[in-house]
Amino acid sequence: MNHTMDDDQNLASISQLYPDVYTQILPQEGAVKPPKRRRKKSKRAVATGDGSNCFLRKRKLSDEQVNMLEMSFGDEHKLESERKDKLAAELGLDPRQVAVWFQNRRARWKNKRLEEEYNNLKNSHENVVADKCRLDPISSSVSVEANETPFFGDYNVGDDGDDYNLFYPVPENTYIDGVEWANIYI
């Protein structure tokens, strides 16, 4: 995907200089396409502002480039091809670099948002527990293990739910502020 002629030309010229490194990532003529597999590590050339290639190094974007990209991201998280080309031309970057930067930026933004949501839920939960302790200190002191018929509210944070699977031992039909308990966390 997104494999351009320019990419091939860059890699071809690089492979002449670094045959050991790049032979494995250039498609061999007539070669049978290998089955799907994890990406083989490659060290691609990175286009520099003057159009030359900086070999074998990952080039950090300049502060100015990052600022411009951040401003653009602030306007709109999605990147139409026209805007991508315009930004790339303004910043002296490959459009592919701009696309990758937006992909990574969206991922960071999503992680940050999930973290905030998790913290909000955690705070809400702590507040509820504190309220419960204050209103009913005796039953609140009973340990989870001692609860014979616990109902476990199950709330997964994140898409897969693997990382933060929270269980809340609460009695069945518990209502808080008129809302069924489980609904608070879903």
Added chain:
DNA sequence: TTGTGTTTTACGACCTCC
């Protein structure tokens, strides 16, 4: 220094939409 943890850039695989 250097070992180690974190952030950033880049890419492959796969998915969705038109």
Added chain:
DNA sequence: GGAGGTCGTAAAACACAA
């Protein structure tokens, strides 16, 4: 089918304690 999205991850760049 192609373009562009997400997800997972490799590896370079960077930060920083020991």
